[in-house]
Each structure stands twice: as structure tokens, then as C-alpha cells.
Amino acid sequence: MTTNSSHAGRVVLVTGAGQGIGAAIARAFVAQGAAVAVLDLDHERAALTADELEAAGGTAIGVAADVADRASLAAALDRVVHRLGTVDILINNAGISPKHDGAPAPIDAMDEAEWRRVVDVNLTGAFLAAKLVVPAMQAKGWGSIVNMSSVAGRTYFPSIGVHYAATKAALIGFTRHLAGDLGPHGITVNAIAPGRIRTPLIASVPAAVNEAAIQATPLRRLGEPIDVATAALWLTSADAGFVTGQVVDVAGGWLMT
Amino acid sequence: MIGFDGKVLLLTGAQGGIARATAERFLAHGARLLLTDLDGTALEELGRRLDPTGGRVLTMAQDVTVPADALRAVTAAVERFGRLDLLVTAAGLYPEALVRDMPDDEWRRVIAVNLDGVFFTTRAAIPALAPGGAIVNVASMAGHRGSRAHAHYAAAKGAVTSFTRSLALELAPAIRVNAVAPGLIDTPMVQPLMAAKGEQLLAQTPLGRLGRADEVADAVAFLCSDRASFITGETLHVNGGLHIAG
Ligand SMILES: NC(=O)c1ccc[n+]([C@@H]2O[C@H](COP(=O)([O-])OP(=O)(O)OC[C@H]3O[C@@H](n4cnc5c(N)ncnc54)[C@H](O)[C@@H]3O)[C@@H](O)[C@H]2O)c1
Numbered sequence: 001m002t003t004n005s006s007h008a009g010r011v012v013l014v015t016g017a018g019q020g021i022g023a024a025i026a027r028a029f030v031a032q033g034a035a036v037a038v039l040d041l042d043h044e045r046a047a048l049t050a051d052e053l054e055a056a057g058g059t060a061i062g063v064a065a066d067v068a069d070r071a072s073l074a075a076a077l078d079r080v081v082h083r084l085g086t087v088d089i090l091i092n093n094a095g096i097s098p099k100h101d102g103a104p105a106p107i108d109a110m111d112e113a114e115w116r117r118v119v120d121v122n123l124t125g126a127f128l129a130a131k132l133v134v135p136a137m138q139a140k141g142w143g144s145i146v147n148m149s150s151v152a153g154r155t156y157f158p159s160i161g162v163h164y165a166a167t168k169a170a171l172i173g174f175t176r177h178l179a180g181d182l183g184p185h186g187i188t189v190n191a192i193a194p195g196r197i198r199t200p201l202i203a204s205v206p207a208a209v210n211e212a213a214i215q216a217t218p219l220r221r222l223g224e225p226i227d228v229a230t231a232a233l234w235l236t237s238a239d240a241g242f243v244t245g246q247v248v249d250v251a252g253g254w255l256m257t
Numbered sequence: 258m259i260g261f262d263g264k265v266l267l268l269t270g271a272q273g274g275i276a277r278a279t280a281e282r283f284l285a286h287g288a289r290l291l292l293t294d295l296d297g298t299a300l301e302e303l304g305r306r307l308d309p310t311g312g313r314v315l316t317m318a319q320d321v322t323v324p325a326d327a328l329r330a331v332t333a334a335v336e337r338f339g340r341l342d343l344l345v346t347a348a349g350l351y352p353e354a355l356v357r358d359m360p361d362d363e364w365r366r367v368i369a370v371n372l373d374g375v376f377f378t379t380r381a382a383i384p385a386l387a388p389g390g391a392i393v394n395v396a397s398m399a400g401h402r403g404s405r406a407h408a409h410y411a412a413a414k415g416a417v418t419s420f421t422r423s424l425a426l427e428l429a430p431a432i433r434v435n436a437v438a439p440g441l442i443d444t445p446m447v448q449p450l451m452a453a454k455g456e457q458l459l460a461q462t463p464l465g466r467l468g469r470a471d472e473v474a475d476a477v478a479f480l481c482s483d484r485a486s487f488i489t490g491e492t493l494h495v496n497g498g499l500h501i502a503g
Pocket residue numbers: 015016017018019020021022039040041042045065066067068093094095096097121125148149150151193194195196197198199200201202
């Protein structure tokens with residue numbers, strides 16, 4: 001018995017899906033029979049990931065866009081709707097965590113442009129994508145949105161910057177309010193707060209930082225992208241039809257809320 | 258994909274609305290089950306209905322407030338099925354009383370069923386649980402936002418949430434321990450509450466309805482499954498948005 005046959009035929013938009021967690025999410029949805037739009041700022045990564053999914057027999061298209069840019073995102077969404085149909089499930093996953101020589105800039109050294117870019121990508125990007133897809137979800141009376149927060153949005157987490165923590169906390173407020181607003185339209189909105197997950201994003205810090213994270217994690221390992229993907233699958237499935245406004249930690253017990 | 262082939266589940270309070278839906282789900286996913294509750298005769302009937310061949314479902318009376326009953330249940334599961342992988346503690350008691358009028362024995366009874374019961378059953382199960390196994394405790398929204406005229410119940414459920422986290426630390430990395438926190442689920446347990454102020458509560462629920470027992474069962478199954486293999490110490494809320502916080 002498959003519990004997520006409810007995903008067959010759904011149209012899923014995953015942002016930042018060219019690599020890492022987003023790519024694993026795209027792969028997981030395709031495996032459930034969904035049609036997936038792999039959106040990424042990096043055109044080549046989006047195309048490569050989509051090609052890999054198509055080669056495996058799935059339905060996927062790669063689209064290049066900057067989630068922080070409304071016009072770019074709207075144009076990409078037009079292509080998605082044209083090729084696959086309107087979006088049923090949105091995974092706001094695109095995110096950046098700038099480092100300088102493996103460390104985040106302290107506040108006095110953080111330039112405003114970097115702060116603004118992180119807010120634009122991590123937070124405004126989720127707002128713009130939701131704004132663009134929600135009308136079609138409302139028209140259908142069904143939809144599901146998952147926002148990629150982080151344990152860094154819920155508690156102090158060393159090795160990331162204040163901009164990153166602020167946007168990941170803001171995504172939780174965004175999730176909660178949107179869940180309340182969209183619930184009456186049959187749309188669920190939830191967030192995932194991953195702990196330390198083995199992707200290119202965390203390869204930019206010294207190995208000792210990740211080793212320390214493992215020691216502080218009860219399950220004694222880094223998470224894998226698939227660990228986050230299975231949570232995203234579940235939250236958007238019929239099985240989670242009464243779950244909305246929630247934040248699920250996928251952190252091996254590093255944080256328990 | 259969620260699959261429990263070869264896995265053995267011990268489920269307490271199995272006669273309850275949420276637990277029965279949970280038993281059906283786990284059976285459909287391939288698990289073998291030991292179902293326990295207060296009334297052994299009624300359980301036998303439930304067992305026969307769920308599994309007419311009797312090959313995959315065993316039933317047994319267990320009062321969760323009695324430590325020896327927990328040991329007997331764990332022993333029975335291991336004797337019959339050869340192993341124990343999953344524990345779901347669903348027995349619960351939800352009487353109504355204001356604190357100022359609450360008799361000592363009612364306080365003790367509610368703590369005994371909702372909290373002591375989780376401890377006794379868990380303690381008995383730990384030595385038998387196979388590595389890779391999982392525990393899910395049924396906590397409650399009441400433990401997070403309080404519940405007027407159910408202070409004993411809410412206190413016990415809040416404690417179950419903390420117990421869950423501590424146990425997750427203690428049993429990692431071999432066994433994952435999580436909780437579900439249902440909101441208002443359509444079972445006999447919430448009927449008095451719904452009769453008193455149902456309209457108001459539904460108006461406050463973004464999804465605008467009561468949850469179904471099978472929707473809680475699905476959350477329990479997810480947390481027990483490999484799909485949640487990096488999730489431990491977590492509380493998953495199934496409440497239609499009635500409580501959105503923390
Ligand atoms: N890896 C972790 O430990 C971890 C922990 C918590 C949260 N997260 C979050 O999970 C998400 C995915 O992280 P990851 O580890 O897979 O990161 P990653 O850096 O490996 O991948 C992110 C992808 O997003 C794309 N992207 C960046 N800016 C974009 C933009 N403006 N528009 C469109 N796409 C853009 C990148 O090109 C990249 O392909 C992020 O939101 C991240 O903050 C990751």
C-alpha cells in the first residue's frame with residue numbers, strides 16, 4: 001500500500017531544486033507520480049536535475065528563475081502552467097546562507113547588500129511564489145505549501161549569519177499566518193525546520209563544525225536530503241490533510257519542539 | 258513508502274477511536290499487532306473483526322496504571338510474534354472538572370492513566386524494543402495551550418511531551434521517540450465538549466472541521482516509519498490549525 005498515491009498527477013513547484021534538499025524533494029515527488037517543476041537560479045542545475053528525473057521515467061521540467069525577482073518568477077510560472085498545468089503543491093525551498101572563508105559575517109561587518117539579498121531570496125522569494133500560485137489553488141479548493149525554515153530560525157545556531165536566522169524565523173510567522181488565512185480554502189501551509197543536512201550548503205564550513213553538530217545530534221549523524229524530502233511528501237499528502245500551520249523539525253533530535 | 262512488514266506494534270488503549278484507526282492503518286501497512294485496553298472481552302471481538310484469521314492480531318487486557326500488566330503485555334508480544342519494534346501509547350482519560358472542585362482521586366486517576374501509564378508501558382517495552390524501532394506517544398493540544406475544566410488532563414499531556422523528549426535523548430540513536438498532539442478529533446471523547454461549544458471551536462479552526470481518527474493514525478504511522486528516520490523528540494500537531502504556535 002502506498003500512502004502517497006495522493007500525489008499522482010499533482011503539479012509540484014520546487015524552488016531551489018537544482019541541487020541539495022530541493023533536488024531530493026523533486027526526485028521524491030516524481031517517484032510518487034507527480035509532475036515536478038524544478039526551479040533554480042542556476043539554469044544548468046535546473047536542466048540537469050529535470051533531465052535526470054525525465055530519464056528515470058518521470059515528468060519534470062527545469063525552469064530558471066530568481067525567486068527574489070517577481071518578473072522572473074512570474075515568467076517561469078507561466079512556462080510551468082503552460083507545460084504542466086496550475087500548481088497544486090508549492091515547496092518554497094530556495095535559500096542562501098552566505099559565508100566568508102567558511103564563517104558568517106558578524107553584524108558589524110555585514111554589508112547591507114548581503115543582508116538585503118538574503119531577505120529577498122529566503123523570505124520575499126517565498127512570499128512571491130505563494131502570491132503567484134495561491135489564486136489557482138483557491139480556485140480549485142485544494143493546495144499545499146511547505147516553506148523551508150531551519151532550526152536556526154527557532155534557536156541560536158552557530159555558524160550561520162544573523163540575516164539567515166532572521167529570515168528562517170520570519171518564514172515561520174509567514175507559515176502560521178498564511179495557514180490561518182488559507183485554511184478555509186482547503187489549502188494547508190506548513191514549514192520544515194531541518195537540522196544539519198548533508199548538502200553543498202554545509203560544505204562551505206570547516207569539517208569540525210559539522211563534526212560538532214553530529215556529536216550534538218542524538219541520532220549521531222548528519223541528515224540526508226531524502227530525510228527532509230520524505231517530510232515534505234508527507235506534509236503535502238492526503239495523510240496530513242488535518243495538519244496545518246505547523247513546523248516539523250527534521251533534525252535528528254538536535255532540537256525538539 | 259510506509260511499510261511495516263515484519264514489524265510488531267504494541268498499542269495501548271486500543272479500543273479508543275484514534276487507536277482503532279491506528280490499528281487498521283498499521284495492519285494495512287503489514288504490521289503484526291498486540292492490542293491492549295481495559296476490557297479484554299470487547300478487545301477479542303475487535304481483534305476478530307480486524308483480523309478474522311487471528312494470525313496478525315493478538316489482544317490482551319492491560320490496565321496501563323498497573324506496572325505488572327505492562328510487563329505481561331510486552332512478554333506476550335514477544336512470545337507470540339518473536340519481537341517488538343513499535344510502541345504507541347494511546348490509552349487516555351478526559352474527564353471534566355474545575356480545579357477548585359477536583360477530588361484527589363480524580364486528579365490521581367487522570368495522571369495515572371495519561372502519564373504513569375505511558376511510563377509503565379515504556380519502561381516495560383524498552384528492553385524488548387528492537388534497534389531501529391520507534392515509540393509514538395499520543396499527547397494532546399491540551400498539553401500546549403491548556404484546557405479549561407481539564408487541568409489534570411492537560412498537565413499530564415504536557416508532561417507526556419517532556420517525557421517524549423527526554424526518552425528520545427535516552428534511547429537515541431537506536432530508537433526514535435516522538436509524539437502526536439491531536440486537536441479536536443471526531444471521537445466519543447470530544448462529544449461533550451462539542452455539544453457545549455462546538456460551533457465556536459470549529460469557527461476557530463482554519464480547516465473548519467473536526468479531524469478524523471484516521472488522520473491522527475496517519476501521523477502516527479508516518480512517525481513510526483522510515484520516512485521519519487531523522488525525526489526524534491518531535492511533537493507533530495494534527496489540529497487543522499486550531500493551535501498554531503511553539
Ligand atoms: N543543508 C542544511 O543543513 C539546511 C539546514 C536547514 C535549512 N536548510 C534550507 O534548505 C533549503 C535548501 O538548502 P540546501 O542545503 O539544499 O542548499 P543548496 O545551496 O545545496 O541548494 C540551494 C539551491 O537553491 C538555489 N537558489 C539560490 N538562490 C536562488 C534564487 N534566488 N532563486 C532560485 N534558486 C536559488 C541554488 O542555486 C541551489 O541550487 C534552503 O532554504 C536552506 O536554507 C538547509
